[in-house]
Amino acid sequence: MEEKILRRLVIKPFSINEVKFGKRFGIKGDVLEIVEEKIEELKASNDLITNIRLEIIKPGDYDREINTIMDIIPISTKVLGGLGEGITHTLSGVYVMLTGVDEDGRQMHEFGSSEGNLSEQMIFGRCGTPDVTDYIIHMDVTIKGGLPFDRNLPNACFKACDDFIQEIRAVLKSIDGRLADGSHEFLDKISPGKKKVVLVKQVAGQGAMYDNLLFAQEPSGFEAGTSVIDMCNMPMILSPNEYRDGILRALV
Numbered sequence: 001m002e003e004k005i006l007r008r009l010v011i012k013p014f015s016i017n018e019v020k021f022g023k024r025f026g027i028k029g030d031v032l033e034i035v036e037e038k039i040e041e042l043k044a045s046n047d048l049i050t051n052i053r054l055e056i057i058k059p060g061d062y063d064r065e066i067n068t069i070m071d072i073i074p075i076s077t078k079v080l081g082g083l084g085e086g087i088t089h090t091l092s093g094v095y096v097m098l099t100g101v102d103e104d105g106r107q108m109h110e111f112g113s114s115e116g117n118l119s120e121q122m123i124f125g126r127c128g129t130p131d132v133t134d135y136i137i138h139m140d141v142t143i144k145g146g147l148p149f150d151r152n153l154p155n156a157c158f159k160a161c162d163d164f165i166q167e168i169r170a171v172l173k174s175i176d177g178r179l180a181d182g183s184h185e186f187l188d189k190i191s192p193g194k195k196k197v198v199l200v201k202q203v204a205g206q207g208a209m210y211d212n213l214l215f216a217q218e219p220s221g222f223e224a225g226t227s228v229i230d231m232c233n234m235p236m237i238l239s240p241n242e243y244r245d246g247i248l249r250a251l252v
Helices: 038-044 152-173 240-244
Strands: 004-015 018-021 026-028 031-034 049-057 068-073 076-080 086-092 094-102 135-143 184-190 212-214 248-250
Touching (some): 018 049, 038 152, 068 152, 076 152, 086 152, 135 152
Parallel strands (some): 004 086, 018 031, 094 135
Antiparallel strands (some): 026 031, 068 094
């Protein structure tokens, strides 16, 4: 019997060699422009947030104090189809780093924090971290103090950051795919008569910062994602392309 193709995923990367502040979100050639004033809108959207600080960290400029690192987020968006199929545009050369603290100085972490000097707290060039040649868009969120630590606090940070990234995704969606630096095709397929392989990935679902999201609207996104805690930590079956396309978002 012939192989049966279940899903086809095409990922198209676009290189970014400079990030700077501008009057509107935009991608001009290999330059990404972001709007600093967007943070005022994000602060006003959630009563739990008292301040947001946004900075652009150039490659190698890591000698700076930061609050605990909540996440390192790639910038990708769906252009056609849902997660795991269709076409995805992604930016290379830039990541978003989210850090967080409350007004009382409590770091937004669980089971260990990573506040301190960025040069000492991050190992660059690993899977899930920026390379030393990448730009970092750093969003630091301050949450209202004096509140019990529950999921609402870190989730306010994650949502504000995701709303900011969505502005970049909106621009990335509109770019002509023919201008991409390449095109990578991945197929989910069934091969009759061959061995069936299942990979088991164990993820955390204990609460607050120890959580994972599935099935968000965008790759590595937050909006419309479902917590594994809310799914009672039940096993879920994902296709290789869904996993590759960022359907699982770790909030650890």
